Amino acid sequence: MSKPQYETYGQPPFAPYEPYGDGGAAVGHGGYQDTYRPAYEMTPGGYGAYGAGGDGGAAGAPGAEYGGYPESPVSPAIPENPEPERVEYAEAADGAAYTPADGAEGAGSGPLLPRQAGGPRSAGRAQARRAARRKRSGERPDGLRRLVPQALVVAFLAGGTSAFVANDKAVQLSVDGRSRTLHTFADDVGELLADEGVDVGTHDIVAPTADTVLASGDEIAVRYGRPVRLTLDGKSRQVWTTARTVDGALRQLGVRAEGAYLSASRGKRIAREGLDLDVRTERTVTVMADGRARTIRTNAATVHEAVEESGVTLRGSDTTSVAPDSFPRDGQTITVMRISGRKEVREEVIPYAVRKTEDASLLRGTEVVVQAGHEGARRVTYALRTVNGVKQKPRRIKSEVVREPQTRIVKVGTKAPPTSVPGADGLDWGALASCESGGRPTAVDPSGTYGGLYQFDTRTWQGLGGSGRPQDASATEQTHRAKKLYVQRGASPWPHCGKRL
Template structure:
């Protein structure tokens, strides 16, 4: 390694540590300012031989601060006055301009004094001046030296800087999102390289090797930017991050089976860093049970209804499915189709009337008299008929309309206690008479409907004896009581065929 290379790396390490390198301190000591021109010196100024030697010795030390320049413009470099500043920035890379601004400038050299000093032999200063007229070289020599001295200093300056430039340059392969690029860099680690290239790393980005890794020539650096995917996969939505640059690569990275799948955008669509909205429906096996048959299809349909269409199954009328038609069909799912036929039926049905009973103290206990006959009403009922897969279901009432209102029946109920006996008729065989007339049945009525009860009263006779309503509606006790009263009035004549049984 050359002295200039070592000085350059030492200076860089010292600057990172926050201090000054030895080369910087040495350069400060090596810088020599030319003395002010003297009136005694020829050509209007002068510099001692020691001044020229120090200026030449300072050039190699100054090179340790010079930037490494890949291309040199000789016209841009010259020996200038210390007040003139540094070299033009147009030939210095932007990242090294700060270093150039801090580098010490070359000392000012008076070329006429340098020519005179070089023309003298070392160790013979005074004597050479006394005999200078005899030993002076031809007139064109000062012009030649005037050209050679600055060129020598520039060559010494560039020799050290170029060596450091060659030693610090690295050739690396940078691949960003799958695009490789070979480049040269002066960066010491990966993060510095990425910063120089304007690559900002975010939370979901990947860089290999890591940002803190040191750089050497021949290294390969890979950068993959994270991209958000607002993904709806088989009906479920969410956001995922991927470093893939295309939809097809992202699906492969996420482990999504794309064969036979529905994808909302072409697979070759690039994914920008801002993200992409993506809908994916993978291919699934769905089984349908319909019309006594089982059908299994592979589909990427979005709804059960759409999958039914692909299976060639048509829903009609009130047909239903075990899964809502708008639901998402999952892999391995079985969907049952129920065939439903329906109709309507209207029926007229009776409405039962109510019975209203009123207590009547004029009637004997156990006697009920119907004041108004009840009458049932009529209503019209509509039923929905339903047949499921050929099986008739129980009709379901859907509407009711009253055609005729029912009439309430009114009944009088006796509360009076009947007398226990009738004088002149208590000792007769009334049971035998009742068996002969009606078979002993209180509600018996003859075929003509004229006579009723135990003793076959006609209605007019019954009511004349104080009875109400019809005789067959009264209790057996009341009928016997009324029959005894009739016997007291008319004897056994009301019963011409059975009256004789009263005396047995």
């Protein structure tokens, strides 16, 4: 590097000035006030950077006054010298030692300057300073030309360093509770997370938001969402939480857990894949049993458990007013039903069926029973219950047929009856019927022997070609059979009413 225009003299290599030094073998140092003052500049009544030399190389005393500064109280007396001697020094070609300029008085007789390794000291310091100044003035243009590019490079590097430092931000990143401090050049939170490889899903939370501009000292928190299959008081649903423990999830979801049953401990950590959590809050339930009401606080899972917690025992067929395995609701009243019962077997009649068939050989209106019907029987078992002392309707629990019923079969005539019987058509059959039966075709005498319009007995009726009983036949058929009987026997079959024919 080129020499500065004003060179400061110090101990090699270029040591800074010390405070007022003591006299010694070397030249005395000036005080702090003369730092970077031109070596050649002297003011009247004062001393430059170096004090006056002693005899024969004695130590130089500290400068007495510097630009009007008072003399140091520890300085030795300085002889008056209103016009100080100015000695010019010139620098040796190898830069090893400073010597007085050619022709200067006392050249080579004084002690060496601080940069010298050794040699005589010159008393013409002013001359040496003027020579050094002239030399440096001649080198200044080349030195400036060398300094300008270097200064530009330094300025560019300084500006780049300033921009680098300004863009670097120290932030604190917390991911799922794990915090660390890092330096980043990201502009916003989203860019920082991308740089750090932190993936954020739909159910995750980032605070502040991803588009927030970053500044040094910011704190960013990422909390991952976790699925929880929550069964709360018997009702299941899937929820998401960013809490890392069961207790935190309950607080986040607003679930009242005081006195509640939890399928997992509050301190259990929730993994990223989630967990199943069953919560049963404490409820008030009233149990009615044996004429007494019992109100309890419970977190039972079923009605049966709640009844047992109330101190009521179910025996035999006892049950409750609601399903025993249902979930007990807050404020619900459960009635215990004491059931006693027995079985009873009853025999019941099975009625027979009637089947009729047409028969063309029989006169219309005539029905003949081919097969008589018989009733069947079945055995039925009933359960008879008494609930809390009240008899209930019998409940049929079993049935079996003891005897099958027999179907009744009847033939129905479809043949048209004859309209006349020669020798009897002109008689007053209506008057006879009125006298015998009051004109009723189904009339039967008190003894049950005679029946019909004309009071036939069954044997006579069937002998005339009738079937079954006369009172079961139509009026037309009965009249036809009566005419046939008259032709055979006259009016004798009707001894009291035959005269009305």
